[in-house]
Amino acid sequence: MAATGPAEGVREHYPKPKHPLEHTIPLRKPSRVTIKHPGYRGSGNTLLTLPATDGADHSSAHYDTVHIACVVIAGNEFDGWLSASQSGDTRVEPDACGLVKAGIYYFHVSAGKTLLVTAGAISPQQPHLEYPIVPNFRCWRFPHTSLPRLWQQAGEGDESSERPQTCRLTLTSHGRALQKSHIIPSSEKSWFNENDMHQYGNLSGRGAQDVADMSGNLIRFRTDIHQLWDAT
Structure with a gap:
């Protein structure tokens, strides 16, 4: 009968090793x-x-x-x-x-x-x-005379008075990690015209990119949020 080595004898005093993820709390399904x-x-x-x-x-x-x-x-x-x-x-x-x-x-x-x-x-x-x-989106008509209360409050804010490096969604500062994002893309110029959106700015005769780049159609987002926004 072979002699028991010192390492094997010591191992008997310790419990069987377990996988580090064996007793982790399961992830909760997003609400x-x-x-x-x-x-x-x-x-x-x-x-x-x-x-x-x-x-x-x-x-x-x-x-x-x-x-x-x-x-x-x-x-x-x-x-x-x-x-x-x-x-x-x-x-x-x-x-x-x-x-x-x-x-x-x-x-x-x-x-x-x-x-x-x-x-x-x-x-x-x-x-x-x-x-x-x-x-x-293109079939939706803009409600000029019955804007939701939240939209009215958003329009009352002065963009120039805000901190220039603040994400409008998370309200946190991220310095160079912020990008200007288009609320309505330039590809939707026809939607602007069909819904008479020119009344909110001097848009008559302007190109699609000029319409998209007007200050009222820009919002500051974190880079990662900007990418998600454009992907929707």
Whole structure:
């Protein structure tokens, strides 16, 4: 019988080695707010999905941002509301911090404002389930006379008074890591013309790049956010 070596004898006093990742906490699935169209069923009724990373537990989203996104998709239905039910009976309101919890919601519009409903046959407060949506940006009409409150507040800010090296999204300073980004790209010049956007600046007869480069269409982003913005 072979003699037990010193190294083998010492090893018996220690537990079996374990992989360093064996007892790590599993990654939590990112929280999201998913908005569905109430008039349709199945996987094709999702209007949009937004990350829910706000709040103390990082599982909520800014209510007004979610609501305005739905309004735009529904063709500027500003009276529309979120509901946790497909019937739209109960409305979802923001909490004290202006947030909405992660989850699945439906965006409803009033039946009384659609052309598909016979006048007087239905209550204006009753949801119209099968409402049309805007398929892409070029089909969306700019709401000149009914801007959302958040957009009005953003327009009241003086760009020249801000710190020149501050990202408008994260509100943090990054020095040379900031880039000027186009809110609406120069490729959308036809959208500017069709929506009479010349009233917000001297745009008549200007080239597409001149329109895109006007100060009102530029915003400072971190380089990584700028790349994500252009990729959407």
